[in-house]
Amino acid sequence: MNLLRMFLTQTRxxxxxxxxxxxxxxxxxxxxxxxxxxxxxxxxxxGPSTRTSTFLVPGIIGAQVLSSGFxxxxxxxxxxxxxxxxxxxxxxxxxxxxxxxxxxxxxxTLLATQAVILIAVGALVFHVKINGNPAEILFxxxxxxxxxxxxxxxxxxxxRTTESxxxxxxxLTVPLAFLSDAYIxxxxxxxxxxxxxxxxxxxxxxEIFRAVSTAGxxxxxxxxxxxxxxxWTIAGTVISARSFRWT
Amino acid sequence: MTTDxxxxxxxxxxxxxxHALDGITFRVRAGSIFGLLGRNGAGKTTTLECxxxxxxxxxxxxxxxxxxxxxxxxxxxxxRLFGVQLQSTSLPEKATVGEVLTLYAAxxxxxxRAAEMAERVGLEGKLDRQIVQMSGGEQQRLxxxxxxQHDPEIIFLDEPSAGMDAFGRRILWAEVEKLRDAGKTIVLxxxxxxxxxxxxxxxxxxxxxxxxxxxxxxxLIARFGGAAxxxxxxxxxxxxxxxxxxxxxxxxxxxWQLVTAAEPGLALAAVVTKANVxxxxxxxxxxxxxxxxxxxxxxxxxxxGEGQ
Numbered sequence: 001m002n003l004l005r006m007f008l009t010q011t012r013x014x015x016x017x018x019x020x021x022x023x024x025x026x027x028x029x030x031x032x033x034x035x036x037x038x039x040x041x042x043x044x045x046x047g048p049s050t051r052t053s054t055f056l057v058p059g060i061i062g063a064q065v066l067s068s069g070f071x072x073x074x075x076x077x078x079x080x081x082x083x084x085x086x087x088x089x090x091x092x093x094x095x096x097x098x099x100x101x102x103x104x105x106x107x108x109t110l111l112a113t114q115a116v117i118l119i120a121v122g123a124l125v126f127h128v129k130i131n132g133n134p135a136e137i138l139f140x141x142x143x144x145x146x147x148x149x150x151x152x153x154x155x156x157x158x159x160r161t162t163e164s165x166x167x168x169x170x171x172l173t174v175p176l177a178f179l180s181d182a183y184i185x186x187x188x189x190x191x192x193x194x195x196x197x198x199x200x201x202x203x204x205x206x207e208i209f210r211a212v213s214t215a216g217x218x219x220x221x222x223x224x225x226x227x228x229x230x231x232w233t234i235a236g237t238v239i240s241a242r243s244f245r246w247t
Numbered sequence: 248m249t250t251d252x253x254x255x256x257x258x259x260x261x262x263x264x265x266h267a268l269d270g271i272t273f274r275v276r277a278g279s280i281f282g283l284l285g286r287n288g289a290g291k292t293t294t295l296e297c298x299x300x301x302x303x304x305x306x307x308x309x310x311x312x313x314x315x316x317x318x319x320x321x322x323x324x325x326x327r328l329f330g331v332q333l334q335s336t337s338l339p340e341k342a343t344v345g346e347v348l349t350l351y352a353a354x355x356x357x358x359x360r361a362a363e364m365a366e367r368v369g370l371e372g373k374l375d376r377q378i379v380q381m382s383g384g385e386q387q388r389l390x391x392x393x394x395x396q397h398d399p400e401i402i403f404l405d406e407p408s409a410g411m412d413a414f415g416r417r418i419l420w421a422e423v424e425k426l427r428d429a430g431k432t433i434v435l436x437x438x439x440x441x442x443x444x445x446x447x448x449x450x451x452x453x454x455x456x457x458x459x460x461x462x463x464x465x466x467l468i469a470r471f472g473g474a475a476x477x478x479x480x481x482x483x484x485x486x487x488x489x490x491x492x493x494x495x496x497x498x499x500x501x502x503w504q505l506v507t508a509a510e511p512g513l514a515l516a517a518v519v520t521k522a523n524v525x526x527x528x529x530x531x532x533x534x535x536x537x538x539x540x541x542x543x544x545x546x547x548x549x550x551x552g553e554g555q
Binding site: 002005006009017085088091092093246 | 349
């Protein structure tokens with residue numbers, strides 16, 4: 001009961017402090033992805049094309065999952081440490097897993113909101129059809145979030161300053177968004193590049209997510225990649241837990 | 248019978264070649280106010296951080312209520328037992344006073360008392376104020392409220408009055424005195440003489456990671472403060488044999504200074520009487536009792552004042 005109260009209060013405060021009262025965050029998380037969808041839908045084909053948008057909607061949501069883990073959690077933790085917020089929390093009885101769980105809950109809720117908005121704009125403006133099983137879509141979205149939050153936490157654990165965390169996150173997020181089948185189909189690259197890129201957890205996650213949400217594929221077709229994402233998640237969590245510093 | 252709430256034994260902390268702590272040993276009696284007095288960088292904050300589990304000493308030990316803050320299980324128990332006010336502001340900028348107090352009440356699984364706590368630290372009517380809109384002193388007072396909301400038995404205050412104006416300092420001191428009356432144990436670091444002298448039952452003077460003296464404020468002054476001084480400027484005045492029996496007289500220009508072990512008030516009265524009898528006109532008269540600052544200077548060879 002007390003733990004639930006800690007979790008809910010912390011999650012609510014995360015929303016109020018880091019989203020609701022931060023105009024920049026609202027812009028980057030809600031307006032920017034929609035802007036990308038509209039811009040690229042027109043830019044990548046001669047006119048608005050349902051085929052292009054159907055590729056882009058899950059791609060942009062997937063890219064948001066990546067940056068949510070690297071920026072939203074990784075860089076945020078480094079900022080918290082630099083501003084001495086972490087050392088203050090460390091002095092309280094708040095269990096560290098609840099602190100992390102409420103950070104993840106905040107990011108997952110935000111991602112779900114972003115996904116709903118992108119899917120709605122895609123459907124209304126570009127006639128994108130989402131015909132997958134909602135439970136399977138939610139599952140892969142949560143697994144992807146878990147993977148990239150756990151990897152992002154390594155950045156937050158190892159970076160000494162906000163600035164270096166920022167640099168690491170930029171170096172990872174920007175190329176990965178373009179090399180992981182998020183914005184551009186990687187099959188356009190000459191062989192064997194696409195097959196090599198499919199070894200990346202980001203490519204695997206985005207392709208499963210796209211197949212399950214827009215192509216109506218079943219998760220069972222991707223057992224190997226799902227297992228790989230689980231291993232990345234566990235490895236990321238173990239490394240983060242071992243290297244995380246509160247001060 | 249008295250018990251020790253805190254036992255610190257031979258704390259040593261190296262940062263590379265720098266000896267931040269060079270053998271710090273002290274005990275804090277339960278229910279007393281213990282002050283670490285020293286200049287910035289003397290090792291006060293590092294000592295305090297070792298007590299609350301934020302820093303690991305290179306060697307030496309700390310026991311708080313018979314628990315070891317370096318042990319994670321003990322630290323888990325200690326977190327409910329102690330309250331801490333840190334030196335730097337460490338709260339999210341966009342958070343309001345009320346929200347932070349509510350959140351911390353959830354951390355400690357206690358009933359939220361945001362309005363009551365805000366009033367206790369002089370922030371009444373400011374529950375909706377965001378951290379970023381508050382002055383440094385107001386933030387410090389909120390940090391104090393967060394340290395006290397769960398009614399801890401042991402309270403650590405790191406430079407509690409830093410950045411506070413006279414109003415804030417009055418509230419802080421009154422609150423600390425109330426906590427002492429309630430039997431709480433308090434450890435505070437400070438570089439304000441006035442604060443140390445007014446609040447502390449015991450003061451440790453810290454210099455370059457070492458304790459150079461530990462005693463009550465009165466005893467520190469008596470032991471290290473030196474003699475009282477009476478200075479007088481009066482034309483046609485010179486101490487006679489009776490005045491000379493009060494202590495050593497030093498003349499510099501037209502000023503006579505008496506260094507005395509006796510009660511300086513009585514010496515002052517004697518000086519005035521003699522000057523009147525001799526019909527000398529007193530142009531300046533000054534009495535200085537040794538204070539904690541004199542003791543500090545005598546002990547460390549350094550001044551404590553601000554802006555060093």
